[in-house]
Amino acid sequence: MTRMSQPSGPPQPSGPPQPSGLPRASGLPEPSGRPRASRQPELVVRPAVIDDETALAELDRRTWSVLHSVQPKPQPPYDLFFTRRNRVEHILVAELGGCPVGYIRLVPSTPLACNTHVRQIQGLAVDERTRGKGVARALLGAAYEEARRQGATRITLRVLGHNTPARRLYASEGFAVEGVLPGEFLLAGEYVDDVLMGRSLDR
Numbered sequence: 001m002t003r004m005s006q007p008s009g010p011p012q013p014s015g016p017p018q019p020s021g022l023p024r025a026s027g028l029p030e031p032s033g034r035p036r037a038s039r040q041p042e043l044v045v046r047p048a049v050i051d052d053e054t055a056l057a058e059l060d061r062r063t064w065s066v067l068h069s070v071q072p073k074p075q076p077p078y079d080l081f082f083t084r085r086n087r088v089e090h091i092l093v094a095e096l097g098g099c100p101v102g103y104i105r106l107v108p109s110t111p112l113a114c115n116t117h118v119r120q121i122q123g124l125a126v127d128e129r130t131r132g133k134g135v136a137r138a139l140l141g142a143a144y145e146e147a148r149r150q151g152a153t154r155i156t157l158r159v160l161g162h163n164t165p166a167r168r169l170y171a172s173e174g175f176a177v178e179g180v181l182p183g184e185f186l187l188a189g190e191y192v193d194d195v196l197m198g199r200s201l202d203r
Helices: 052-060 135-150 164-173
Strands: 045-048 089-096 100-106 117-127 154-161 178-188 192-200
Touching: 045 135, 052 100, 052 192, 089 135, 100 135, 117 135, 135 154, 135 164, 154 164, 154 178, 164 192
Parallel strands: 117 154
Antiparallel strands: 045 089, 089 100, 100 117, 154 192, 178 192
């Protein structure tokens, strides 16, 4: 189930190294007399590593919401993030200034040989503190690239019908609704549709 934290959005670290010579305090004018422009932390998407366990587990708990999850809210003792099913090689991590702020899980749609051309997104979480910084789109773009690298020509996902922000994001990324299971889940006392979306990877 695709995860989004409005849409399943995470912190801010230090900037780039100072140029050689004496460090210049932020905000002081350059020799030209113009104030120095502050630099934004760089957003990077990379493959997950085992050492991401703690950060991703905390992110997963922090972004839990009935808007995107069909599982009960996590309670201690907490499960591990990486498991035999949720494998490290299936996860791409977004870092902002060196801190994990999101992840996406990309897996084969089924184990069938006739279906190897399809990849499915089965998890997308973004720390709410980094909303509006392009983290979700960067993760989706990286997922398309990785799926193509693996030989896929098509990508799909499932999203809860009441998750309007996620559905808008996916539609803007070229995903189309390809099927709906009406009232598939009972969440917080309401029946919620399970929506299948997909798109081609030829672009």
